[in-house]
């Protein structure tokens with residue numbers, strides 16, 4: 001049971017309402033948060049405690065088993081109207097925090113969640129120190145949201161600003177993909193199965209394919225997205241984090257002290273492409289008008305808050321190489337984009353084809369890790385086709401379930417907040433990881449921004465520009481994912 005006062009900066013915002021309050025409530029229902037906790041919500045709008053409680057109650061309305069339970073939870077929430085740039089407000093915040101620490105006997109343990117635009121992160125950290133809200137009593141942990149900087153330089157500045165108040169072990173940089181059930185499951189697949197552990201290297205793996213496809217567009221985030229694009233929004237953080245788990249060497253133990261250095265080693269071993277390699281190996285695209293499930297969707301440039309001449313990529317694809325003994329020269333292909341055929345987050349590990357004794361070619365073994373919207377694995381193996389002739393055919397061993405239908409997949413934020421309460425940094429991005437990933441991403445962004453690489457267009461409802469398919473063909477492979485859709489898309493794009 002945790003004893004803590006959690007202060008949420010940006011308490012009236014979208015993230016707080018959609019993710020944080022429901023996650024805190026789940027922790028409350030499971031007893032991890034019980035009586036000894038309080039939440040201070042802050043934002044500029046002048047809400048009262050009663051109004052704030054109402055906001056919290058609404059956000060958990062689908063989760064509560066009874067009104068009494070929901071109300072008892074919401075009673076732990078306090079609100080202070082506060083402009084984070086105004087130093088005076090921090091004095092009131094400190095007073096409230098100390099009072100709540102006494103009332104709820106939280107032993108001065110504190111968590112600060114910055115659910116606000118990143119430009120405010122430095123100011124908040126400064127004031128937490130200068131106004132002695134961070135006072136060295138109890139544990140003091142900072143959770144911050146992405147994006148961590150917009151390039152290496154701004155990330156360094158931000159890190160410097162935060163490190164004036166918090167040390168690295170107190171900073172929890174959220175990457176919500178690291179809280180996903182099946183991303184955490186990669187550790188189990190790799191290191192709890194002798195079947196995979198010993199073949200997880202360049203001698204046996206031909207290539208790895210990471211697809212993070214979304215059918216949604218930019219929704220109401222056009223302003224942010226147009227400044228960001230798919231590469232910074234999804235690849236710098238989520239895709240590279242997942243790649244680091246896929247490519248890491250076996251850690252000595254499953255502890256942050258052993259896991260994190262292995263992940264860092266991968267990210268620091270990513271091959272840095274020059275301009276020529278960027279043009280050859282990375283594809284950017286933008287969606288045009290199209291249809292998904294017979295519904296019409298407008299082009300990206302017609303979305304609200306997007307510049308009409310925007311060259312921002314809504315699709316990014318490419319191939320990374322990790323220069324380690326384990327994976328030297330094994331291609332890690334990735335693709336991610338908005339307004340693609342369907343929501344589908346999955347990883348395919350394609351094993352090498354072995355020389356076989358049969359008079360036919362056989363398909364490679366493929367391990368697929370399904371992350372969303374279904375969770376699970378499948379393994380494609382070869383077997384004998386039923387009948388009197390001897391013929392080999394691929395069969396799929398499939399273990400999959402719909403996460404939502406089974407209700408057994410806790411929100412990523414719930415798991416991550418739980419880790420913060422326990423001081424476990426394993427599932428958070430360390431500064432060295434952020435630094436290494438920006439170093440690579442900056443190179444690609446700089447080439448793209450200088451307009452030295454073409455922007456390809458794709459219709460909404462497709463799987464991105466044809467060039468993303470051609471890239472894999474250059475490496476004598478193709479995207480393994482629902483071949484029927486793949487071939488249809490490929491033909492449509494010709």
Ligand SMILES: NC(=O)C1=CN([C@@H]2O[C@H](COP(=O)(O)OP(=O)(O)OC[C@H]3O[C@@H](n4cnc5c(N)ncnc54)[C@H](OP(=O)(O)O)[C@@H]3O)[C@@H](O)[C@H]2O)C=CC1
Pocket residue numbers: 009010011012013014015016042043044045082083084085114115116117118145146147
């Ligand atoms: N929403 C999401 O699903 C995701 C969000 N994120 C990240 O989370 C962070 C928050 O996002 P989101 O909730 O969507 O943003 P919103 O714009 O919905 O919320 C921003 C919050 O900041 C408050 N705020 C703005 N300026 C000030 C100020 N000067 N002083 C005090 N409070 C202020 C706003 O309240 P008020 O106007 O009352 O001051 C509001 O509560 C961002 O960094 C975003 O990139 C990351 C992943 C997903």
Ligand SMILES: O=C1O[C@H](COP(=O)(O)O)[C@@H](O)[C@H](O)[C@H]1O
Pocket residue numbers: 176214233234345372
């Ligand atoms: O971080 C982000 O992730 C979401 C996709 O997350 P998922 O959990 O739904 O797969 C993406 O839509 C958003 O643009 C990005 O900022």
